Amino acid sequence: MAPTAIDVFARFYGLLESGETGAIAEKDVRPLTDVPHLADLDVPDEAAREALAVTAVIKLNGGLGTSMGMDRAKSLLRVRGEQTFLDVIAHQVLAARAATGARLPLVLMNSFRTREDTIEALAPHTELAVEGLPLDFLQNREPKLRADDLTPVDWPADPSLEWCPPGHGDLYTALYASGTLERLLDAGYRYASVSNSDNLGVSPDARIAGWFASTGAPFAAEVARRTPADRKGGHLVVRAADGRIVLRETAQTLPEDAEAAADIETHPFFNTNNLWLDLRALADELERTGGVLDLPLIRNDKTVDPTDSSSTPVVQIESAMGAAIEVFDGAVVLEVDRSRFLPVKTTNDLLVLRSDVYRSTADHRLEAVVDAPFVDLDPKHYKTIGKFDDRIPVAPSLAGASALRVQGDWTFGRDVVVTGDAALADPGTPSTLPDGARIGPDGIA
Numbered sequence: 001m002a003p004t005a006i007d008v009f010a011r012f013y014g015l016l017e018s019g020e021t022g023a024i025a026e027k028d029v030r031p032l033t034d035v036p037h038l039a040d041l042d043v044p045d046e047a048a049r050e051a052l053a054v055t056a057v058i059k060l061n062g063g064l065g066t067s068m069g070m071d072r073a074k075s076l077l078r079v080r081g082e083q084t085f086l087d088v089i090a091h092q093v094l095a096a097r098a099a100t101g102a103r104l105p106l107v108l109m110n111s112f113r114t115r116e117d118t119i120e121a122l123a124p125h126t127e128l129a130v131e132g133l134p135l136d137f138l139q140n141r142e143p144k145l146r147a148d149d150l151t152p153v154d155w156p157a158d159p160s161l162e163w164c165p166p167g168h169g170d171l172y173t174a175l176y177a178s179g180t181l182e183r184l185l186d187a188g189y190r191y192a193s194v195s196n197s198d199n200l201g202v203s204p205d206a207r208i209a210g211w212f213a214s215t216g217a218p219f220a221a222e223v224a225r226r227t228p229a230d231r232k233g234g235h236l237v238v239r240a241a242d243g244r245i246v247l248r249e250t251a252q253t254l255p256e257d258a259e260a261a262a263d264i265e266t267h268p269f270f271n272t273n274n275l276w277l278d279l280r281a282l283a284d285e286l287e288r289t290g291g292v293l294d295l296p297l298i299r300n301d302k303t304v305d306p307t308d309s310s311s312t313p314v315v316q317i318e319s320a321m322g323a324a325i326e327v328f329d330g331a332v333v334l335e336v337d338r339s340r341f342l343p344v345k346t347t348n349d350l351l352v353l354r355s356d357v358y359r360s361t362a363d364h365r366l367e368a369v370v371d372a373p374f375v376d377l378d379p380k381h382y383k384t385i386g387k388f389d390d391r392i393p394v395a396p397s398l399a400g401a402s403a404l405r406v407q408g409d410w411t412f413g414r415d416v417v418v419t420g421d422a423a424l425a426d427p428g429t430p431s432t433l434p435d436g437a438r439i440g441p442d443g444i445a
Helices: 003-017 045-053 085-100 115-122 170-177 180-186 206-215 255-261 279-289 321-326 347-354 385-391
Strands: 029-031 055-061 078-080 106-110 136-138 191-196 219-225 235-239 245-248 269-278 298-303 313-318 332-335 358-360 366-368 374-377 397-406 410-412 417-424 431-433 438-440
Touching (some): 003 170, 003 313, 055 170, 078 085, 085 115, 106 170, 170 279, 180 279, 206 219, 206 269, 347 374
Parallel strands (some): 055 106, 106 136, 219 332, 410 431
Antiparallel strands (some): 235 245, 298 313, 358 366
């Protein structure tokens, strides 16, 4: 590991050892209000083009999709026809280049487990490379710590499980230590649009780039309105002591504050994890701190083997990249529509994204044709991508559905149509929906 990464780990270890948990108490914050909305921005076209011309696109690509039974990059999942997340991202960047004339380099932050497959998958997109810049840089890794004494865990059954990524807050350390930040600045880039590779709602946006440049802010976070489905997620609040905007993740919420934190009327905005960085301001801050940003600690209690709840309890030291909003003086937020937040965390999400609820535009953005329905697939039969693909090889039509609930082992044929609030009851034995079947509130038609 780079010396800077070790310094960052040492800082967090000291906080952990002293009993720090990173918790943010409700009594110490107040609600975030008066947030500008993207739809209300007046950004001159020329200013938007100029800002996008010096913007780089950074995608976090270290996730393995383990919750869906994957052991390689989630971005390699087929998502639209035969196209993967990576294919769609590549096409979005290339389309934005063609439309605006911007160079728009695409740079991925890979983990040690996603790098090889990702680079191989991007090989056909030969036009993506920008001279002098890497296609990726590598996220750091750190030891998992025994929960009882905070020493590095020993797991001979699979030594690779002794290590973990340090959370996406490692973005700043990895950018700096890898030399990628310096190379971007030397190549004339001033800004970066940062997002997760499993969120295809975030295509390059010149208007946001122009707005961000006009603010003169070092850091911006895209936020969206919380819905009942977001009650348990991280959200943005204002720290009462100094008026700074801070990110409060679920793991940083005290048990006694759970109800207040879940109140979407009091705390209406969640962090989409779409960020904008002034690379010069970031470099200045990292130089000042020796590469060690003052990010809050997130203590994540796990077991060394995440698939075995009886394995050794461990602590993973993590940080969130969105938490850097409290590090920079003058950081700002921008409200965006949910269309820029389309993450895929489960096969339920994947089914909707593969369906006719969305259409692909000429510039390869995903556009919702209707409001996305609620989908709940029986986890026993659909949780992992292997089981899911075996049972639903072709997504049904969901454009006319408000909900789809599936219990039991059903295999879907082609051209299945779902309408209204539809449900499939557990048939007791593996069953098949024939080609062209219709599912509605009254069952199978």
